[in-house]
Amino acid sequence: MNRVVRVQRDAFDTASITSHLTADRTDIGALVTFTGIVRDHPLLLEHYPAMAERALNRIVDEAADRWPLHGCAVIHRYGELAPADPIVLVATASAHRGSAFEAAAFLMDWLKTRAPFWKRAPEGWVAAKAEDDSAVGRWG
Amino acid sequence: MSLKILYFAWAREMTGVAAEQAPLAPTPDALAGLLSSRSLGHAELFSARATLKLAVNAEFADWDTPLADGDEVAFFPPVTGG
Numbered sequence: 001m002n003r004v005v006r007v008q009r010d011a012f013d014t015a016s017i018t019s020h021l022t023a024d025r026t027d028i029g030a031l032v033t034f035t036g037i038v039r040d041h042p043l044l045l046e047h048y049p050a051m052a053e054r055a056l057n058r059i060v061d062e063a064a065d066r067w068p069l070h071g072c073a074v075i076h077r078y079g080e081l082a083p084a085d086p087i088v089l090v091a092t093a094s095a096h097r098g099s100a101f102e103a104a105a106f107l108m109d110w111l112k113t114r115a116p117f118w119k120r121a122p123e124g125w126v127a128a129k130a131e132d133d134s135a136v137g138r139w140g
Numbered sequence: 141m142s143l144k145i146l147y148f149a150w151a152r153e154m155t156g157v158a159a160e161q162a163p164l165a166p167t168p169d170a171l172a173g174l175l176s177s178r179s180l181g182h183a184e185l186f187s188a189r190a191t192l193k194l195a196v197n198a199e200f201a202d203w204d205t206p207l208a209d210g211d212e213v214a215f216f217p218p219v220t221g222g
Contacts, residue, residue, distance in 0.1 A: 036222060045221070046148055046149055047148075047221070048146070048148055048195070048198070048214055048216065050198045050212070051195055051198035051199075051214070054198055054199075055198075076221060076222075088221070088222055108222055111221055111222040112219075112220075112221065112222040113218075113219065114200070114219065115219060115221040115222065116148070116195070116214075116216065116219055116221070117219060117220065117221025117222070118148060118149035118216065118217060118219060118220050118221070119220045119221070120149070125149055125150050125217065125220075126220045127218075127220070128217070128218035128219065128220050129220075132222075
């Protein structure tokens with residue numbers, strides 16, 4: 001499986017990441033990308049550097065155990081972000097669309113509850129959402 | 141015999157420090173008791189353990205996870221990435 005996991009301050013280039021996932025493979029029939037975008041107000045993203053990339057790799061490992069993925073990318077940004085800035089990218093490549101769609105949804109649900117990042121909005125720290133916990137629960 | 145302690149997000153703001161050292165304690169629960177005496181902010185943070193998450197050596201851990209000399213213990217709010 002082609003894998004790209006990065007924790008970075010800078011913006012990411014989705015096209016270059018997905019081309020890395022599909023490089024040298026002719027068995028990929030489905031590529032799903034999800035981009036999370038900063039909405040409404042600026043955010044400061046704090047993270048735990050020693051843990052963040054390791055946690056993202058764990059989440060990718062779990063997705064690869066559950067679905068037959070040929071490629072998987074997770075990019076998460078930190079630092080100061082403005083409305084309309086991309087903040088997170090999840091990309092999954094598989095033979096068929098079912099696995100790619102499901103794995104992408106799973107990755108986002110797990111990211112929300114298992115990746116050590118904290119959002120700060122102008123009015124204060126963003127609280128964890130109960131619906132994120134229930135969303136992750138559907139995967140067992 | 142010591143531990144490296146890290147705080148993130150509002151846990152860092154409450155204690156007023158991002159990192160500090162502490163003597164070895166058997167578990168994060170025991171460590172929290174020890175750290176609570178350092179400042180009012182520490183005491184307030186560790187009085188609300190139900191809302192606090194933690195990691196030992198950059199892995200999610202529990203309040204009764206055994207600690208060893210040199211471990212890095214991080215305290216932080218529930219994560220809000222993605």
